[in-house]
Amino acid sequence: MRFDRSGKSELVEWEKNTIIRHAAIPARDLRILGPVFSHSSNILAREKAMVVNLEFIKAIVTAEEVLLLDPLRQEVLPFVEQLRQQLPQKTQPKFLGGGGDDNVPEAAEGLQSEPLPFEFQVLEIALEVVCTYLDSDVADLERGAYPVLD
Numbered sequence: 001m002r003f004d005r006s007g008k009s010e011l012v013e014w015e016k017n018t019i020i021r022h023a024a025i026p027a028r029d030l031r032i033l034g035p036v037f038s039h040s041s042n043i044l045a046r047e048k049a050m051v052v053n054l055e056f057i058k059a060i061v062t063a064e065e066v067l068l069l070d071p072l073r074q075e076v077l078p079f080v081e082q083l084r085q086q087l088p089q090k091t092q093p094k095f096l097g098g099g100g101d102d103n104v105p106e107a108a109e110g111l112q113s114e115p116l117p118f119e120f121q122v123l124e125i126a127l128e129v130v131c132t133y134l135d136s137d138v139a140d141l142e143r144g145a146y147p148v149l150d
Helices: 017-021 027-033 077-089 118-149
Strands: 002-004 042-044 051-056 055-060 065-069
Touching: 002 027, 002 077, 017 027, 017 055, 017 065, 027 051, 042 118, 051 118, 055 118, 065 077
Parallel strands: none
Antiparallel strands: 002 065, 042 051, 051 055, 055 065
């Protein structure tokens, strides 16, 4: 799935060479997205892209788009939904001040806060989704383990 910063997505089927040229990453970086390294989480930062392998989220993130592997997998669907919901909102600047917040310094009133770069917004959403999934797994394990331990 190709997902751009405005929230538009499309399903694409590209060969490895096309991905390498499009994302401007070395071929060896695609190895962490393959089955051999699927159980170890990695984030590789390159000049023009990040290669992300977090549990079930396997993606290549550039400044303009996300290339997501296996977007229709059950575990990945919450990540896709979060991208659709949050990215269009996060890329628009927010205004500070004027809301009666006394903690905001007067010099900062009316200024725009700088949103995170697109790559970091995607990484933040990915980490949020993976942590929520792992938290849910731990809660399930606790529910089964505590009666046995008692």
